[in-house]
Amino acid sequence: MKTLAKTSEKTSSKRKGGKDFGRSNGRSTQSPNGSSDIYQKFTDLIIEKLEQGVIPWKQPWHEMGMPSNYLTKKPYKGINLWLLLSCGHQYPYYLTFKQANSLGGKVNKGAKALPICYWNFAFRDKKTGKVIPEDKIGEYDLKLVSKSGFLKEFKVFPIEQIEGIDWEFPETSTKNELPVNEACQKIYTEMVRPPELIHQGSMAYYRTDLDQITMPDRNLFSSTEEYYGVLYHELLHSTGHPSRLNRIGVSEPQQFASEFYSREELIAEMGAGYLNNLTGILDQNLLENSAAYIQNWLNELRNDKHLLIGAASKAQKAVDYILMEPPF
Incomplete structure (x- = not known):
């Protein structure tokens, strides 16, 4: 100690x-x-x-x-x-x-x-x-x-x-027990009944009807950290599937920028941030300080005071589901 x-x-x-x-x-x-x-x-x-x-x-x-x-x-x-x-x-x-x-x-x-x-x-x-x-x-x-x-x-x-x-x-150590790649991949492979993961095209997205995450080939990303940061975002969306946590922002079709779309994006952002930290990949490549990004969430939060606490709670449940931990 x-x-x-x-x-x-x-x-x-x-x-x-x-x-x-x-x-x-x-x-x-x-x-x-x-x-x-x-x-x-x-x-x-x-x-x-x-x-x-x-x-x-x-x-x-x-x-x-x-x-x-x-x-x-x-x-x-x-x-x-x-x-x-x-x-x-x-x-x-x-x-x-x-x-x-x-x-x-x-x-x-x-x-x-x-x-x-x-x-x-x-x-x-x-x-x-x-x-x-x-x-x-x-x-x-x-x-x-x-x-x-x-x-x-x-x-x-x-x-x-x-x-x-x-x-x-407790004594701190910067030495990881596992190489970053392996530690990051275990988040997906050790998830109970994870969605199918395929690599094709140049866009990342989750399809509820197929329970499938599509990711670009790894060599299209500038770093391993960037690849897993995007994968975790989509993995968080997948927890909303009807067979998992059944979140309305995922289980039902949503229009871009609609109320439930915005809620689901914030849930995925928070949950992915948690997994990024857990695996130690939150580096400067992932910390883009975008004025437009910040302004977007300022507007959303000012319009709905229930958005933040509700999204944080759902993000925590999603992370606990992925990691097989008891709910908060």
């Missing part, structure tokens, strides 16, 4: 990315107006990053790994992953105010908390309207129980804004 007695604050350089088909105690809070305000808050935060030229789902992970809770070691997922990744903190670890205190630490004066959101669920008796404790659900006829979900929010602090803790980090 690598030990650091005390972290020092430093300003991280902002890493820019670039498309195809206030102080808080860290406790959980919910806006008086409900989940709707949380959707708007997270949308505004991502819009702010896009306006700065930072594309969250194009950001490379820290050499120590993806953003995680320092105490529980659990990585953040969904929209939380992309928001924290876009901040460029010195270390990819975070704690709530309460967690920092439990470890004997103290949040620095003036430290800026970051919001994290998660889903909570309420169960009610359809006849009486009374709330049913989750551990009592098994005693009810499920036909008589209603379930509703709502977003809640709590705050975390990057650990460089916390003092008094002897941080312990």
Whole structure:
């Protein structure tokens, strides 16, 4: 283990990315107006990053790994992953105010908390309207129980804004266990019932009716990284097939630039960004900072505050499906 007695604050350089088909105690809070305000808050935060030229789902992970809770070691997922990744903190670890205190630490004066959101669920008796404790659900006829979900929010602090803790980090290594090509190919070959993959022509696309990905020949790409970056984008689309996750943006025909088309593109962008990071191929060739690309998503997000969190959740489910991991 690598030990650091005390972290020092430093300003991280902002890493820019670039498309195809206030102080808080860290406790959980919910806006008086409900989940709707949380959707708007997270949308505004991502819009702010896009306006700065930072594309969250194009950001490379820290050499120590993806953003995680320092105490529980659990990585953040969904929209939380992309928001924290876009901040460029010195270390990819975070704690709530309460967690920092439990470890004997103290949040620095003036430290800026970051919001994290998660889903909570309420169960009610359809006849009486009374709330049913989750551990009592098994005693009810499920036909008589209603379930509703709502977003809640709590705050975390990057650990460089916390003092008094002897941080312990795992040793980092830039050496991959597998050559990049093999590691990248395993994402496709180890997927359960992957779509057919063929190479022909000069365009990359996924056909739902054939459950088939078409890719140009590898020698038409400028790099191996570029080839797999495009393949992962199409592979994400394939998870929407009716036999898999059955997303409406894939399972039903969509017009270019329609609402569901835009949603599906954002899902594929986020999911491909995750797989790029996982295999270590997110290099400068993939980080094109396109003004037109950024403006497109700024317009989309400003028009629909539910787009971002919904797409991030679906992208996470798609990635978990490809990697055979339990759903978020």
